[in-house]
Amino acid sequence: MPGTEKSIEMTKTGLTLGPVLFNWSADRLRDFYARIADEAEVDRVHLGEVVCGKRQPFTDGLWPELIERLQAAGKQVVLSTLALPYNPRERKAVIDFCRAGELAEINDLTALPTVAGKPFVVGPFVNVYNEGAARFLAGRGATGICLPVELPIASVAIIAAALPEVEFELFAFGRLPLALSGRCYHARLHGLHKDGCQFVCDRDPDGLPVDTLDGQRFLAINGIQTLSNGVEAFCPTPDDLARLGVRRLRLSPHTTDMVAVSRLYRALLDGRADRAETLAALKALDLPGELVDGFTRGQPGSARVEMA
Amino acid sequence: MAEHFRGELPRLLRILAAPAGFLPLGPALTLAVRRFARRKPAVFDRLGDYGKCSFLIEPSDLDISFLMVPDGTRAEVKCLRRRAGQTADVTVRGPLLVLLGLLDGTFDGDALFFNRAIAVSGRTDALVALRNAIEDAELTPADFVGATGGLGKLVDRSVIGGLGLARRFTGSPIPGEPS
Amino acid sequence: MSLELVCPAGTPAALRAAVEAGAHSVYCGFRDETNARNFPGLNFSPDELVEGIRFAHAHGAKVLVAINTFAKAGAMDAWKAALANAEKAGADAVILADLAVLDHAATHHPDLRLHLSVQAAAATPEAIAFYADTFGVKRVVMPRVLSVEEIAKLNAAIDVETEAFVFGGLCPMTEGRCSLSSYATGKSPNLTGVCSPPEHVAYSEDRNGTATRLNGFTIDRFGAGEQAGYPTLCKGRFMAGGKTSYLFEDPVSLNAASLIAALAKAGITALKIEGRQRGKGYVTEVVRTFRAAVEAIDAGGTEVEVGRLLAGLVEGGRQTSGAYKKAWR
Numbered sequence: 016m017p018g019t020e021k022s023i024e025m026t027k028t029g030l031t032l033g034p035v036l037f038n039w040s041a042d043r044l045r046d047f048y049a050r051i052a053d054e055a056e057v058d059r060v061h062l063g064e065v066v067c068g069k070r071q072p073f074t075d076g077l078w079p080e081l082i083e084r085l086q087a088a089g090k091q092v093v094l095s096t097l098a099l100p101y102n103p104r105e106r107k108a109v110i111d112f113c114r115a116g117e118l119a120e121i122n123d124l125t126a127l128p129t130v131a132g133k134p135f136v137v138g139p140f141v142n143v144y145n146e147g148a149a150r151f152l153a154g155r156g157a158t159g160i161c162l163p164v165e166l167p168i169a170s171v172a173i174i175a176a177a178l179p180e181v182e183f184e185l186f187a188f189g190r191l192p193l194a195l196s197g198r199c200y201h202a203r204l205h206g207l208h209k210d211g212c213q214f215v216c217d218r219d220p221d222g223l224p225v226d227t228l229d230g231q232r233f234l235a236i237n238g239i240q241t242l243s244n245g246v247e248a249f250c251p252t253p254d255d256l257a258r259l260g261v262r263r264l265r266l267s268p269h270t271t272d273m274v275a276v277s278r279l280y281r282a283l284l285d286g287r288a289d290r291a292e293t294l295a296a297l298k299a300l301d302l303p304g305e306l307v308d309g310f311t312r313g314q315p316g317s318a319r320v321e322m323a
Numbered sequence: 324m325a326e327h328f329r330g331e332l333p334r335l336l337r338i339l340a341a342p343a344g345f346l347p348l349g350p351a352l353t354l355a356v357r358r359f360a361r362r363k364p365a366v367f368d369r370l371g372d373y374g375k376c377s378f379l380i381e382p383s384d385l386d387i388s389f390l391m392v393p394d395g396t397r398a399e400v401k402c403l404r405r406r407a408g409q410t411a412d413v414t415v416r417g418p419l420l421v422l423l424g425l426l427d428g429t430f431d432g433d434a435l436f437f438n439r440a441i442a443v444s445g446r447t448d449a450l451v452a453l454r455n456a457i458e459d460a461e462l463t464p465a466d467f468v469g470a471t472g473g474l475g476k477l478v479d480r481s482v483i484g485g486l487g488l489a490r491r492f493t494g495s496p497i498p499g500e501p502s
Numbered sequence: 503m504s505l506e507l508v509c510p511a512g513t514p515a516a517l518r519a520a521v522e523a524g525a526h527s528v529y530c531g532f533r534d535e536t537n538a539r540n541f542p543g544l545n546f547s548p549d550e551l552v553e554g555i556r557f558a559h560a561h562g563a564k565v566l567v568a569i570n571t572f573a574k575a576g577a578m579d580a581w582k583a584a585l586a587n588a589e590k591a592g593a594d595a596v597i598l599a600d601l602a603v604l605d606h607a608a609t610h611h612p613d614l615r616l617h618l619s620v621q622a623a624a625a626t627p628e629a630i631a632f633y634a635d636t637f638g639v640k641r642v643v644m645p646r647v648l649s650v651e652e653i654a655k656l657n658a659a660i661d662v663e664t665e666a667f668v669f670g671g672l673c674p675m676t677e678g679r680c681s682l683s684s685y686a687t688g689k690s691p692n693l694t695g696v697c698s699p700p701e702h703v704a705y706s707e708d709r710n711g712t713a714t715r716l717n718g719f720t721i722d723r724f725g726a727g728e729q730a731g732y733p734t735l736c737k738g739r740f741m742a743g744g745k746t747s748y749l750f751e752d753p754v755s756l757n758a759a760s761l762i763a764a765l766a767k768a769g770i771t772a773l774k775i776e777g778r779q780r781g782k783g784y785v786t787e788v789v790r791t792f793r794a795a796v797e798a799i800d801a802g803g804t805e806v807e808v809g810r811l812l813a814g815l816v817e818g819g820r821q822t823s824g825a826y827k828k829a830w831r
Contacts (some may be wrong), residue, residue, distance in 0.1 A: 042613075058622075098541065099647070101625045101648065106628060109628075121582065123626075124628075124632055125626040125628040125629045126628075127629075128632050132677065140679065142599075142601075142679075143601075143691060144692065144693075145573045146576070146602075147600075147605060147606065148573075148601040151601045152601070165684040165685070165693060167693070169575070170574065174575050193682050193685050194675040194681065195679045195680075196750075197646070197648070197676065197830075198830060198831045202831075204742055204745065221742055223742055224742065225740045225742045226741045227720040227738075227741070228720050228722070228723045228740070228746065230741075231718075233719055233740065234740070236742065243685055313688075315687050315717060316684055317685050317686060323674070369543055371543075373543065394758075427746065442705065446701060447703045447705075448700035448703075451543060452541075453542045453543065454543065455512065455543030455779075457513045457514065458516070458781050458782065459514055460515075461515050470793040489563050
């Protein structure tokens with residue numbers, strides 16, 4: 016449909032700063048978001064703890080002031096909910112976030128009955144692998160869907176084409192969130208029990224690298240979460256995105272200079288920089304792992320970015 | 324991989340198990356597999372494209388090995404001298420009794436890996452497919468020699484009983500028992 | 503109401519073995535990407551399912567058909583055909599995970615009983631109520647992250663049946679939420695119904711013993727004579743924080759046999775045994791043993807009696823009661 020394509024081309028591709036996945040202190044988060052508010056070239060910022068319910072009490076009090084700070088700077092704020100809630104406090108936190116009056120991102124279907132009927136967005140932890148699942152969620156009010164990281168790029172195009180009214184988003188930058196568990200790997204590694212974990216995950220603000228016995232860089236742990244060691248760097252051209260029907264990219268926060276990352280992506284999406292320049296500039300940043308982009312090329316996710 | 328596997332045949336048995344000099348074992352086995360494919364085509368449907376894979380089976384306690392392409396009624400088995408430098412899609416090596424355990428259902432796909440008496444190289448998926456296809460065939464030793472009826476039962480009883488005894492005798496791993 | 507024993511069947515022969523060994527129900531899948539045990543050589547053709555269901559029903563057992571992967575975008579026909587074939591064959595229920603497949607089943611197969619697969623990872627009353635209210639799901643397979651206490655509380659808050667894994671392979675990750683396998687190999691449970699697919703497994707020997715590699719990533723190493731686990735990514739040995747360990751899970755399997763009575767008290771309807779990739783011998787032994795244990799519990803048997811029945815399965819094995827005991831976390 017040429018008409019649809021045109022309207023996509025004319026809309027500026029959105030840039031999202033995803034939720035911080037790691038156990039950062041309240042002070043660190045406050046400083047981080049202050050700089051994001053003032054300098055980052057993202058139009059949407061996600062706040063909230065999505066990985067571990069035990070971390071929530073440390074940051075709960077922080078969100079109201081950050082919402083205000085970011086909104087005052089012209090950013091749209093989305094509240095991201097927990098990906099694996101199960102105890103009553105965590106379930107209540109999910110529901111409270113959904114009712115807070117801001118746009119909510121659901122990362123587990125626990126939140127669906129609360130948000131159904133009003134606009135909401137769907138995070139990459141919800142299994143949307145086909146147009147049927149996307150249509151179902153859109154029918155309940157989903158206006159945007161950040162697709163699962165392992166979804167083949169061919170599927171992305173098919174899903175987006177089936178639902179032009181939904182804003183599809185891809186995870187473009189950062190260590191890939193690969194798995195969640197009931198078990199805390201930081202606690203296990205430190206010989207602790209999850210219930211008495213001493214919050215040791217705060218020692219690794221980008222996750223703790225997991226190498227193979229032959230010294231290959233492989234994965235990273237972040238409490239109950241397992242991420243890739245490699246840093247996803249999906250750097251499409253505006254034409255690529257128009258073809259895919261993707262209207263938003265997500266940058267996942269790391270300790271590296273995220274303002275710089277946002278500027279590089281903005282320039283790429285606006286056609287002011289090409290892929291090679293963007294990748295070279297990303298590579299020059301202080302990153303926790305090699306650049307990978309296999310999932311966006313129909314390869315294993317660990318496949319390295321080809322710079323040429 | 325260690326040269327000496329647990330469960331290897333003692334020297335005496337090894338001599339007894341060795342094929343007689345001029346026995347055309349390859350053609351006989353080819354015939355047996357093809358006959359089996361005519362009787363139980365479902366096994367080969369289950370195998371799908373893996374039927375076209377070549378399987379090199381090397382009993383570590385015999386001086387011969389077998390190259391098999393289990394392609395239904397076009398199946399082929401060759402009997403080779405050991406260390407003939409033959410290549411195949413998948414090579415599986417281990418004591419004869421353990422290899423037979425793959426066929427008669429003693430070992431399943433998981434046990435195959437747990438049990439390091441067997442060394443697998445090449446296309447592991449092909450071996451898993453073969454193992455799973457055989458599993459469903461409810462294969463008995465009689466199937467290999469094409470015996471049916473009362474004779475088949477007799478063959479099964481004696482071979483299975485013999486295998487069980489031999490396994491215990493040689494200390495070959497028996498699934499379900501601590502090892 | 504007595505506990506229902508739900509047993510695995512990777513092949514028609516395993517189905518017959520499970521039924522003869524005393525399974526109340528058997529679960530199986532079609533030989534394609536619609537089920538989460540899409541291993542080479544395994545599973546059922548539509549005709550084999552018809553035959554298997556006939557056999558099971560003649561022996562008073564039920565057959566549950568797992569169609570529990572996520573349908574591929576633009577190619578839902580295989581999943582639609584699986585639902586239609588399962589209903590036509592007379593399946594007692596289908597086990598589903600994908601919203602699209604659930605939606606299709608609820609709309610086009612209203613008489614088909616729906617169970618929610620563990621792959622859907624529904625662990626809260628809200629999520630379970632959503633599946634029950636929206637699609638009419640009658641039973642939920644509990645994610646393997648909940649403790650017995652949590653299952654009891656959950657059962658008090660929902661009004662659908664629950665089924666819990668008690669024996670066999672154990673995923674330390676929340677099932678349906680894991681892309682580790684596709685990160686390493688491009689294939690994963692959600693995408694293609696396989697984890698750590700055998701075609702990417704390779705063993706290589708060097709001076710330091712045998713290395714198990716998954717598409718080039720070393721997931722474990724063994725010295726001569728050391729026992730190897732099935733080469734599953736999350737059960738490998740890795741280095742993190744200066745330590746070498748089975749970081750995610752030891753090479754153990756789940757055995758919650760000692761918790762059967764507790765699970766029954768927690769309101770569980772059915773006990774599930776994992777292992778569609780396992781052989782007839784394994785299925786027969788495990789099913790027979792669990793059936794005896796379930797009957798002993800029904801008859802008011804003591805923990806000691808039940809423990810004695812299960813001793814054979816426990817002995818020598820490397821097993822864990824998993825998340826059912828909170829210390830696992």
